[in-house]
Amino acid sequence: MRTKLLTPFWLPVHFFTLGILLGTVLLHADAAHPGQTLSWLDSLFTATSAMCVTGLIVVDTGxxxxxxxxxxxLALIQLGGLGIMTYTSLALYLLGQHVSLADRLAVSNSLLHDPSFSLKSFLMRVVIGTFAIELVGTALLYFSHPGGFSLWSAFFHSISxxxxxxxxxxxxxxxxxxxDWGICSIFMALIILGGxxxxxxxxxxxxxxxxxxxRPPRNGSCYFFTWHTSVVLKTTAFxxxxGTLAIYFAEMYGSGWSGPWHKELLKALFNSVTSRTAGFNTxxxxxxxxxxxxxxxxxxxxxxxxxxCAGGVKTTTFRAIWGFIVAQFKGAEQARVGRFALDLHSMRRALTLAVFAAFIVGFSSLALEITEGGDLPHHMVRGHFLDTLFEVVSAFxxxxxSTGITDSLxxxxxxxxxxxxxxxRLGPIWLLSALHSWQRPTRYKVPEDSLPLG
Structure with a gap:
């Protein structure tokens, strides 16, 4: 049992748990909020939200x-954003320790999906590149609006x-x-780069x-970007x-935004960018x-x-499922994503992730409905389900x-x-893989048969 709990798949679970618990203790201390009281539960909630880079709050941070x-x-946000495993693997290298092949594969699967990369040089570039982007963001925010952002505020918001x-x-x-197109553009650029x-x-x-x-591309391909990067960039842009156009027209013809079109367009654009795991709102x-x-x-x-640094089922999963749906409509055998067709193993993982996400969101919404008004008749909580579902999906x-119900939960x-x-934050697939690491491989197969469906 002890050996199984120390497998590479379980290490992120342990480190995130320890980071959250340590953050809970530090945030509960009086020094974190002199003259005010924060319960252990709210301390745990805040530490988890920071470590899991979520942003849901029960008290005003500032x-x-x-x-x-x-x-x-801020320290919890930085650790959670980069990932505890990234720091741990880098620390092992800097201390001259040996990183096993299993650890290399675990880290590569979470970051690169490529077991052949150089972990040491890549992690160095990750850390240095992250700090460089955050420092540039700090400088841009501070000098763009020194009256609105102090140096500490600019640094905090850049990392966040x-x-x-x-x-x-x-x-x-x-x-x-x-x-303000200038300030909003800086935030959107940081959010997109981090995602x-x-x-x-x-x-x-x-x-x-x-x-x-x-120079020509170093990957030896006639394409400028690799398949993975191309899919990510195109899906993100789409x-x-x-999202911008849909929100813009929904608000223009719904709530009746009446300001200058370019300011209303900025609202829609910012909402489209921040909705995919950033959490800031204008x-x-x-x-x-x-x-x-x-x-x-x-x-x-x-x-x-x-x-x-972002959560969700991920853009590549969305693109894979969309390719699968298109293939079903066309009657094609393969699900094409860009210039390649997706292999069966990846397709199964994408569908598994989508099903798991649906189950988690569904059961969590039911649980939250029970805890937040399950004893009340429908006419007294009409419209509450959308608030609950919004909170659940935002957390997952x-x-x-949030629509404003977090602090009243x-x-x-x-x-x-x-x-x-x-x-x-860890992802249901990672947790499922951790559970699978406990199981012994099945050495037999059950006879197969067809079953009428649909």
């Missing part, structure tokens, strides 16, 4: 916590944006800059360097544009139409890309957006959200 408490939250955490030091999040995935960022940097030197979610909330629900569930997708309700944030 006014409730001291600089020490904000520093603890790149790690797709959504924690803000302002009680209204970013609503004061809802019409692309470390492998994609690494390849982008390499390709830009090659293009500047007029989701941003489609307007209250409760002010949006139900149509927009449903669209945002879908974006939150999809999330970012593999190996990134580690987004952090009951203790059992907060427990449900805590578990969702934890599972959502």
């Amino acid at each position: 006014s409730f916590f001291s600089p020490y408490g904000q520093g603890v939250i 944006a790149f790690c797709n955490a959504g924690f803000s030091l302002y009680s209204d999040s970013l609503t004061r800059w809802q019409g 692309l995935g470390f492998y994609v960022l690494n390849e982008l940097a390499t390709r830009i360097a090659d293009a500047a030197r007029l 989701l941003i544009v489609a 307007m209250e979610m409760a002010d949006l139409t139900n149509v927009s909330l449903v669209l945002i629900l879908m974006l939150m569930l999809i999330g970012g890309s593999p190996g990134s 997708g580690t987004v952090g957006l 009951s203790a059992p309700g907060k427990g449900v959200i805590i578990m969702l944030m934890f599972v959502g």
Whole structure:
């Protein structure tokens, strides 16, 4: 049992758990909020939200916590954004320790899906690249609006944006800059970069360097980007544009946005970007139409890309399932995604992830409905289900957006959200793989037969 609990698949579970517990103790201390009281449950909720880069809050981060408490939250965000396994593997290398093949495969599967990469050089580039992007974001925010962002505030928000955490030091999040294209563009750039995935960022940097030197791609291919990067970039661009247009028209013809078109377009664009796991908002979610909330629900569930700071089922899963649906309509044997067809193993993983996500969201919504008004008749809680579903998907997708019910949740309700944030950050497939690592391989097969379906 002890050996099975120390397998590479279980290490992220242990480290995230230890990080959350340590953060809970530090945030519960009086130094984190002098003169105010934070219960153990709310401390655990805040630590989990920070470590899992979600952004759901039960108290206002900027006014409730001291600089020490904000520093603890920021440290948890940074650790959760990069991933505890990344830090651990890098530390082992720096200390001259040996990293086993199993560990290399586990890390590569979570970051690159390529077992042949150089772990040491890649992790160094991840850490250095992350810090460089966050420092550039800090400088841009500070010098773009020094009156609105102090150096500490710019640093905090830059890390929170790149790690797709959504924690803000302002009680209204970013609503004061809802019409400022400059500030919103900086945040959107950080959010998108943090949600692309470390492998994609690494390849982008390499390709830009090659293009500047007029070199051909180093991968020996006639294509500028690898298949994975191409799929991620195209799917991300499609989701941003489609989400922007859908939300824009839903609000224009629903709630009747009446401001200048370019400011209303910025609202829709920011909502489209932030909905896929970032959690910042430039307007209250409760002010949006139900149509927009449903669209945002879908974006939150999809999330970012593999190996990134973002949560959700991931853009590649969405693209794989879409390819599968198109193939079924065409009667094709293979599900084509871009220039290749998806292999059977990957297709099964995508469908498994989608089914697991649906079950987790469904059962969690039912649990939250029970804890937050299950004893009341429907006419007294009419419209409550959408708020509940929105909260569940936001927690599972580690987004952090809310219609305003987070701080009013009951203790059992907060427990449900805590578990969702934890599972959502690690990913149901990773947890399923961890459970599978306990099982002995089956050495026999049961006879197969057909069953009428549909």
